Amino acid sequence: MSVQKASPAEQARPKHVRPMGLYIHIPFCMSRCYYCDFVSTAGLSRSWQTRYRDALRKELAFYISGGYTDAGFDTLYIGGGTPTYLDGDLLEGIVTDFAALLRGGDDAEFTVEANPGTLTVQKLAALRRAGCNRLSIGAQSFDDRYLVWLGRSHDAAAFRQAWEWAREAGFTNMNLDLLYGLPDQFMAHWERTLREALAYQPEHISLYQLNIEPGTRLAQLADAGQTCVADEENCRGQYLLAHRMLTDAGYDHYEISNYAKAGRESRHNLQCWRNGFYLGLGAGAAGYLPEPRLRYGNTGDLERYLADTEKGSKPVAEQERIDARLAMAEEMMLAFRLREGVDAGGFHARWGMELEEAFGDALQKHLAAGLLEKARESLQPTLEGWLTYNVWIPEYL
Amino acid sequence: MNQENIRNFCIIAHIDHGKSTLADRILEYTGTLSAREMTTKQVLDQMDLEKERGITIKLTAVRMQYEAPDGEIYLLNLIDTPGHVDFSYEVSRSLAACEGALLVVDATQGIEAQTLANVYLALEHDLEIIPVINKIDLPSADPEGVIKEIEEVIGLDCSQAILTSAKDGTGIPEVVQGVIDRIPCPKGDAQAPLKALIFDSSFDAYRGALSYIRIFDGSVAKGDMIQMMSSGKKYEVIETGAFMPGPKLVDSLEAGMVGYVAASIKNVKDTRVGDTITGGDKPAETPLPGYRSATPMVYCGIYPVEANDYDKLRDALDKLQLNDAALLYEPETSVALGFGYRCGFLGLLHLDIVHERLEREYDLSLITTAPSVVYEILQTDRKVILIDNPAKIPPVQKIEEIREPFVAASIMAPSDYIGAVMELCRDRRGSFINMDYMTPSRVHLHYDLPLAEIIYDFFDELKSRTKGYASLDYELKEYRASELIKLDILVNGEAVDALSVIVHRDKAQARGRKLVVRLRSLIPRQMFEVPVQAAIGTKVIARESVKAFRKNVIDKCYGGDVTRKRKLLEKQKEGKKRMKMVGSVEIPQEAFMAVLSLDDED
Numbered sequence: 001m002s003v004q005k006a007s008p009a010e011q012a013r014p015k016h017v018r019p020m021g022l023y024i025h026i027p028f029c030m031s032r033c034y035y036c037d038f039v040s041t042a043g044l045s046r047s048w049q050t051r052y053r054d055a056l057r058k059e060l061a062f063y064i065s066g067g068y069t070d071a072g073f074d075t076l077y078i079g080g081g082t083p084t085y086l087d088g089d090l091l092e093g094i095v096t097d098f099a100a101l102l103r104g105g106d107d108a109e110f111t112v113e114a115n116p117g118t119l120t121v122q123k124l125a126a127l128r129r130a131g132c133n134r135l136s137i138g139a140q141s142f143d144d145r146y147l148v149w150l151g152r153s154h155d156a157a158a159f160r161q162a163w164e165w166a167r168e169a170g171f172t173n174m175n176l177d178l179l180y181g182l183p184d185q186f187m188a189h190w191e192r193t194l195r196e197a198l199a200y201q202p203e204h205i206s207l208y209q210l211n212i213e214p215g216t217r218l219a220q221l222a223d224a225g226q227t228c229v230a231d232e233e234n235c236r237g238q239y240l241l242a243h244r245m246l247t248d249a250g251y252d253h254y255e256i257s258n259y260a261k262a263g264r265e266s267r268h269n270l271q272c273w274r275n276g277f278y279l280g281l282g283a284g285a286a287g288y289l290p291e292p293r294l295r296y297g298n299t300g301d302l303e304r305y306l307a308d309t310e311k312g313s314k315p316v317a318e319q320e321r322i323d324a325r326l327a328m329a330e331e332m333m334l335a336f337r338l339r340e341g342v343d344a345g346g347f348h349a350r351w352g353m354e355l356e357e358a359f360g361d362a363l364q365k366h367l368a369a370g371l372l373e374k375a376r377e378s379l380q381p382t383l384e385g386w387l388t389y390n391v392w393i394p395e396y397l
Numbered sequence: 398m399n400q401e402n403i404r405n406f407c408i409i410a411h412i413d414h415g416k417s418t419l420a421d422r423i424l425e426y427t428g429t430l431s432a433r434e435m436t437t438k439q440v441l442d443q444m445d446l447e448k449e450r451g452i453t454i455k456l457t458a459v460r461m462q463y464e465a466p467d468g469e470i471y472l473l474n475l476i477d478t479p480g481h482v483d484f485s486y487e488v489s490r491s492l493a494a495c496e497g498a499l500l501v502v503d504a505t506q507g508i509e510a511q512t513l514a515n516v517y518l519a520l521e522h523d524l525e526i527i528p529v530i531n532k533i534d535l536p537s538a539d540p541e542g543v544i545k546e547i548e549e550v551i552g553l554d555c556s557q558a559i560l561t562s563a564k565d566g567t568g569i570p571e572v573v574q575g576v577i578d579r580i581p582c583p584k585g586d587a588q589a590p591l592k593a594l595i596f597d598s599s600f601d602a603y604r605g606a607l608s609y610i611r612i613f614d615g616s617v618a619k620g621d622m623i624q625m626m627s628s629g630k631k632y633e634v635i636e637t638g639a640f641m642p643g644p645k646l647v648d649s650l651e652a653g654m655v656g657y658v659a660a661s662i663k664n665v666k667d668t669r670v671g672d673t674i675t676g677g678d679k680p681a682e683t684p685l686p687g688y689r690s691a692t693p694m695v696y697c698g699i700y701p702v703e704a705n706d707y708d709k710l711r712d713a714l715d716k717l718q719l720n721d722a723a724l725l726y727e728p729e730t731s732v733a734l735g736f737g738y739r740c741g742f743l744g745l746l747h748l749d750i751v752h753e754r755l756e757r758e759y760d761l762s763l764i765t766t767a768p769s770v771v772y773e774i775l776q777t778d779r780k781v782i783l784i785d786n787p788a789k790i791p792p793v794q795k796i797e798e799i800r801e802p803f804v805a806a807s808i809m810a811p812s813d814y815i816g817a818v819m820e821l822c823r824d825r826r827g828s829f830i831n832m833d834y835m836t837p838s839r840v841h842l843h844y845d846l847p848l849a850e851i852i853y854d855f856f857d858e859l860k861s862r863t864k865g866y867a868s869l870d871y872e873l874k875e876y877r878a879s880e881l882i883k884l885d886i887l888v889n890g891e892a893v894d895a896l897s898v899i900v901h902r903d904k905a906q907a908r909g910r911k912l913v914v915r916l917r918s919l920i921p922r923q924m925f926e927v928p929v930q931a932a933i934g935t936k937v938i939a940r941e942s943v944k945a946f947r948k949n950v951i952d953k954c955y956g957g958d959v960t961r962k963r964k965l966l967e968k969q970k971e972g973k974k975r976m977k978m979v980g981s982v983e984i985p986q987e988a989f990m991a992v993l994s995l996d997d998e999d
Contacts, residue, residue, distance in 0.1 A: 021956070023956050023957070025957070077956075207952075208952045208953055209948075209950070209952050211952070232946075232947045232948050232949075233947050233948075235947075235948045236947040236948040239948060256950055256952065256954075257950075257952045257953065269955055269956075272955060272956040272959070273954075278956050280956060280957065284957070285957060286956060286957040286958070286959070286960065287956070288956070288959070295959065295960050297957075297960060297961075318960075320960060329963075330959065330963060333962075333963060333966065334954070334959070337954060369924060371924075386950060387946075387947070387948045387949070387950060388924055388946045388948070388949055388950070389949070389950045389951065390949040390950055390951055390966065390969070391924060391946050391949055392924070393966060394966045394967065394969050394970035394973070395970070397963065397966055397967050397970055
């Protein structure tokens, strides 16, 4: 169920109580991966974890009193960091707390991100008890040399074990993350990686090109000339190879970096890409609230987050009102990440303006350049369009 | 006010020799501005650009009412002058409105080529010159050496030179007293018909064009009818005033005085700098000697990035020209860039400043093409045509001969750098004329150089090869035939007229090579591969290609990232605003100027 396709009954309700996605950020990890620039701190003890749990509850209370939770949430996504780094009882406590906000029972998508090195049979059982029905496991690579180079805290064997445990615990909807564009990664190596990934029969696969983000350990190494990433041509080849292999294996390449078996798309993320609303809680989390449309981002500074929340103020570090023009632009930016693209009729229904009128010039240009293609009422990105997304998408902003 | 109590003077100085600071101290000392009012440094440099770059571009006139120690009240008018070689034309305008000049020389640096040129200009105007040796507070100051240099090089009597430190205020009272005692008072005829020289003008939204004038004979007041002697057009004066240093109304301006008149002059072209204003009812018989009109040395095309800004650009140029008589422009069209203007400038700094003022003050986004000098072309039909745009050169078979402007350049430098300066001049196709020693450690070199070689980073190169010690002055000498050819640049297979350059045959290969390499790095990658070629006629002499984007994707974009990723993409879009679509390729402003900075690649 997505925000755009609300039923008449839902539209009749005050808009701000329409259901949304809920995201919880857990900013803890066992150790910091060398390429990661997400908000997270490594190795924090139990006392920090309990403080953080209490802060999350307080933060939620702000939004409960604002009426944002009245209609419940469609999807729940607990990401990080490494949610499964939390001590088992705390993990179960937090997960159970927030699961109560989900509506739709077992059908509601409830994802938790997991890191192979931190998963145990006990934690998996706790997640199942709390109602978690989707697990996203970061494999990144099946080659221990790369895992060491990336600063991952696990080896390939740990992943295989975690995957097996998760299946045994009853998870039937699982995602597997992989990185490509690793230095000196030959095409044959990448092909082997993909073949192994397919062997696990994941319901969903995310593929990310390794980028050197400022401030990371890799960036320091790169600045010192001690490392580099694969060149653009290589990355293009790997992207195309993955597209071919995974679609041949029956996966739908439904978003720039994401593949899923039919009906196993990440509903929580689809909601975001379809420009829907979601509440984000936790240090470094972001949210998008309706009426008036507002995007906000929480402070990524853990101590600041705790201090703000404990003294009763919202930990929001920045926020921005999204007017109709900006919302339309964001909608294009997000929609062209999706294979389904933009539907002209739906666009008009949402914004009271023809798609052609709002973005005609850019659309014509990109159709002519083969970056977009027409499919009935919709405009969809082509594979070439995805490969050069950054180059042309700013024309909608 | 009796003319005997009026002094009109200007300051001649090289950049950085402390002219603006000295002017500030004089304003402060005469009580024109209190120390507190001098909140911003360098009051006379009004334009933001002037403050930022620490240079004077526009001349400004300030009236100081000063009570001398003997109780007499004096009107001292200081007319500021620019110090850069590009602006010698403006210097001659201010000199014509004065009776005397302060020659400010840095006690640590000595005379520079540009100062020398301006002193000669002042002597031509029969100005009384008072040498002022500034910055004597610095440990490396050598006032005696500098005085000796002035006496030997210029032949100016320095027995009464004034030693100052504008920074700490030393010598300022002596300077003001020197102006009163030594600069002659104006000797106009107060009863004769009005004769006033327009030495500058500016545009004011409420009062129309303001004419900055020096009254030689007669007087002018509100309600008077005046007429422009060049056009005969008559206007009623609605306001007379002076700058103190902000504009203040005065009842009238009389013989010998400096100030401004407003007369509801709507068209900026009706108050031409150099024209004489006279009485509407009782005109003078002959005008004052005007100025030779400024001759632009370099030309370039200025095009709006957005085609519909064309009218806005024209209005901006109209207004700017009122403040800048040396700026010339006329419409031109480029196949690559569309509609724009061909503009003439005194030099590269002038070009740079106009470009920046247009963008800042008129909120325009502009593309400037590489500057060119004016070439004389002798065609096979014996007709001689003038070309200020390489794109307009006739086909080779119609050309008998191409002639280019040569300048007589004068370069002063410490003798340690003779070799470096000579090597540079030789590289730039210069021919040596002579050299003389000003002092045992300083030389004065004379070269004939093609102007085209000077406008390309010659000055920067001179500075860097002499650690900043050399100074340069030049004036147009003559046209000479040279082995010149047009180098075309093709982007994505199409010749881009705005990128064409005229080069010496011997340098064509190397220039073409460097130019395409540079363009390859300046033209951003596009969705397809873009070949960049240099060609002479139909022969391609160099080729590079801008590789296409193969993969450029933000892989991760989830709920937490939307705003951040959007801002990243917006920033990228912002960078594209300064690019021009030429055919199907986006070319940034820097590409059009690439030819200027080729030597960076070495």
